Amino acid sequence: MRLKSFQPEEEYVYLTYSMKNDEGEESRVLLENYSVLLQRALDWLWERIKVERKEVKKGKKTFTKVKITLPEKKGVYRTLRDELEKINNLASHYADKAIRDAYSVLKGWRRRAEKGRASLRKPRLKRVYLRVKSTLRKVEGETVRITVKPHQYLTFSWSHTWFSPRVKGLELGEPVIKEDKVHLPFRHKLPRFTPLDFLAVDSNLYTLDAYDGEKFVTFSLRELYSLKFGMELKRGRIKSFASKHGRKGKVLMRKYSHRERDRVLDYVHKFVNELLEMYPVTTFAIEKLNKQSMFQDTDDRLSKKISRTVWRSIHRALKYKAPLYGSLVKEVNPHLTSKSCPRCGRVSRKVGLFVVRGVVSPWTGN
Template identity: 85%
Template sequence: MRHELEEVNVLASHYADKAISDAYSVLRSWKRRAEKGRASLRKPKLKRVYVRVKSTLRKVDGENVRITVKPYQYLTLSWSHTWFSPRVKGLELGEPVIKEDRVHLPFRYRLPWSTPLDYLAIDSNLYTLDAYDDEKFVTFSWRELYSLKFGMELKRGRIKSFASKHGRKGGKLMGKYSHRERNRVLDYVHKFVNKLLEMYPVKTFAVEKLDKQSMFQDADDKLSKEISRTVWRSIHRVLKYKAPLYGSLVKEVNPHLTSKSCPRCGWVSRKVGLFVVRGVVSPWTGN
């Protein structure tokens, strides 16, 4: 296959390697989701054609990148006058993705050379985030976020009733409020993570690798609604890609017995909630 492609284009073998790598990645992701019942048993299909450019086929010069398409044929892109230029200043360009109508330029943070020795163990609950910093216990309240999602849920229920009677107009209104809720939640999450990283820079954050779907199986209707309003994965995801800016790392751990284990000696209690948190911290004031 590589030999046949090289007869058409000398660089085809490089792009074929990335295509095979992406195909394996898609199949592995589909297999994991299918085994958990989250995806159809039908094999996944790519709906849009794209090409991922290897690092050896692109050359970065300041805020410009030159991509080799064919021998002595290049595609040059610049982000110097774009809206996101200040946000990616100092970041490293990843592997560009070329689609039929646009080009995606991913950027990444540089990881610290050494792993921070100081840990911050985090236990994610329904209304709080409980942490232990090797000296004291501290709690971040999520009540404001929970109230925001609860209020938007009530409003979305009324809009859904309206949308069922007004066709396209109702659908547009439903999409508008769903988009607004998502933006407000993400805004809260980013502010929360920023405050957490400012309070605890150069740390290794140990967070639980939670699975909502398995929680729903053992929960009643009331608890299922409360779990559906949580944003654990969003907070962990934002924390994971923002932590390197503060010289920190994020490590996901098995959540088994984390709520019953003492963060100091590792002793496991038979009672839930034995280790009482000694202070409540607001994500906005730090008091």
């Protein structure tokens, strides 16, 4: 066995910030030209995809198993690139980018289609965005210059933005360009650490119940649940209005959907920040939950309650923010976690025997 180094690999966390796209017209032209390249790459590869259907019998049921084979990238890369260069109005690197993105789209579609979660029709491009390769951007101070074509550039600066002090000295990753916004990911190098404390977290409908080895702690999520419930009622009334007013109703529906998402995310991030400030340098053990399987095992009333939970959003925010506080997040199998005693590990036959009823520390949102 050959080891390059006895030192552990360096770890990074990415902090992404959004800013207004001041180069709106030029960005729109760039996205339109790139979407033409990407669509042409998808069409070209689609003609060379092989779809095989096989009847499989399992017990008394017979179902169709689908196998999708994409053309090998090495075998078609040069031919496809030459085909794209005929219609390319951008720098030549955008042809390489279009090929890579086309394969990414088709691989995602293949994974869903083979599981029966997507149709066998050609995937469509809805909203095209562009993730700029490192070969197409140059960082100078607090400004990034993006090459559109030889001697034509787009320039974005974050020197006067609110997040400028937070990203000072960090390395810029691959910017993502949309018509209205630009997303800038910055890479933050993590120090090497080993958290000694731990916190085991059990996710429930209205609370997060935790155990830190000495005491039980309950974090209330009722305010967040009430927010979701209230917005759900309002969205139901808007759906009724939208069904009668066409385009005006769709605009109103989109407005309130964005409002609900923004309010929920704002609460989640504030909650996670408060939790990490209370437990720095800690290993968090959280359940890897699957809502879809829960819906199959519950009635309609409980399913509606589960649908209002945002466990995944909380866990996702916790996973990427924890390293900034010297903490780690580990996902565990949720099987029997609600029936097991956190002290001795004994599994009870009664559901909810070991419900957390210790110290209550709800986050108030103030």
